[in-house]
Amino acid sequence: AQTVTQSQPEMSVQEAETVTLSCTYDTSESNYYLFWYKQPPSRQMILVIRQEAYKQQNATENRFSVNFQKAAKSFSLKISDSQLGDTAMYFCAFMNNAGNMLTFGGGTRLMVKP
Amino acid sequence: KAGVTQTPRYLIKTRGQQVTLSCSPISGHRSVSWYQQTPGQGLQFLFEYFSETQRNKGNFPGRFSGRQFSNSRSEMNVSTLELGDSALYLCASSLEGLYSEAFFGQGTRLTVV
Numbered sequence: 001a002q003t004v005t006q007s008q009p010e011m012s013v014q015e016a017e018t019v020t021l022s023c024t025y026d027t028s029e030s031n032y033y034l035f036w037y038k039q040p041p042s043r044q045m046i047l048v049i050r051q052e053a054y055k056q057q058n059a060t061e062n063r064f065s066v067n068f069q070k071a072a073k074s075f076s077l078k079i080s081d082s083q084l085g086d087t088a089m090y091f092c093a094f095m096n097n098a099g100n101m102l103t104f105g106g107g108t109r110l111m112v113k114p
Numbered sequence: 115k116a117g118v119t120q121t122p123r124y125l126i127k128t129r130g131q132q133v134t135l136s137c138s139p140i141s142g143h144r145s146v147s148w149y150q151q152t153p154g155q156g157l158q159f160l161f162e163y164f165s166e167t168q169r170n171k172g173n174f175p176g177r178f179s180g181r182q183f184s185n186s187r188s189e190m191n192v193s194t195l196e197l198g199d200s201a202l203y204l205c206a207s208s209l210e211g212l213y214s215e216a217f218f219g220q221g222t223r224l225t226v227v
Contacts, residue, residue, distance in 0.1 A: 033213050043202060045218035052213075091157065099213045100147070100170045102206075104157035 002027045002094050006105035013082045014113050020067075021077045021108045023092030033095035034068065035102070036077045040088040048090070051075065082112045116140065118207050118219035126225045132193040135222045139186050139207030146188040147216065148180060151202040160203075163188055164210075192224075200226045 003026045013019035025034070036048040051059045051068050059066050063083075067076045079086055092105040119138040127133050139146050147162035159172040163182035180190040186207070192199055202223050206216040 037218075042220065044220045045204065045206070047215055047217075050215070095213060098170065100145070100162045100164070101159050101172070102147070102149070102157075102216065103159065104149075106156045 002029075002096065002103045004092055004094050004103050004105035006090075006092055006108050008108045009106070010109045010111070012111040012113055013079075015082055015084060017082055018078060018080045019082055019110065021079075021090055021092075021110065023075045023077070023105055025073050025075065025092070025094050025103075025105075027073070027094065029097045031097055033099075034066075034075045035093040035095065036064070036066070036075075037091045037093055037104075038086075038088045039091065039107075045091070049077065079110075084112050084114060086110065087112045118205060118217050120203075120205050120219035120222050122222060123220065124223045124225075126227060127195050128227055129195055129197060131195050132191060133195060133224060134189050134191045135203055135205075135224070137188045137190075137205030137207070137219060139188070139205075140217055143207035143209055143217075144186055145208045145210060145214075146182055146186060147206045147208075148188070148190050149204045149206070150174075151204055151221070152200070157204070160190065195226045197226050200224060 032053045034051045038046045049061045063080045089107045094103045121136045145164045148160040151157045161171045166182045177193045182188045202221045204221045206218045208214040208216045
């Protein structure tokens with residue numbers, strides 16, 4: 001079974017600054033996908049970024065980028081130029097090899113301060 | 115394009131009762147999965163359906179069941195409700211399920227009293 005660990009329950013950052021959220025995972029599978037989801041107070045989970053394990057290049061999506069270290073089983077999210085709208089819970093998630101189940105970390109509550 | 119729709123948004127039930135939650139996926143999506151979110155256990159996978167077949171099931175008791183209809187709409191049922199079933203139940207749909215992006219609904223908040 002896979003496990004996903006987010007070691008930072010809460011973080012805060014000043015508007016316009018950069019913040020990095022940590023995530024580690026454990027799996028015996030060689031092919032898988034990793035995701036970061038954002039859950040604002042509205043509760044709707046929104047996909048922020050995804051990474052295919054077979055790709056060495058780190059995924060980037062506008063102000064969001066990841067640092068994927070496959071050997072270390074680490075998948076951190078960097079948010080640049082933080083905005084007030086980035087305030088939310090962030091979940092790291094692992095997609096199994098069969099592609100039909102997400103395993104989530106415990107989440108990191110991020111607050112962006114003006 | 116309409117998003118994933120979950121009904122009802124809020125529900126209050128009494129211990130011992132049963133409840134049915136509904137999820138209408140994005141048009142054209144054939145995979146629907148369900149997750150339970152609680153403060154103590156976080157987000158946990160319940161089950162996933164694709165073309166009316168359950169492809170995967172999480173580690174939940176048999177009181178939790180689901181089904182998917184030919185139009186891809188899905189329902190989940192919880193029988194003999196317990197206080198610990200109080201949670202936010204999230205539904206996600208995706209085009210094919212396999213590695214395709216999952217779009218989540220806003221969830222159904224179930225409170226068991």
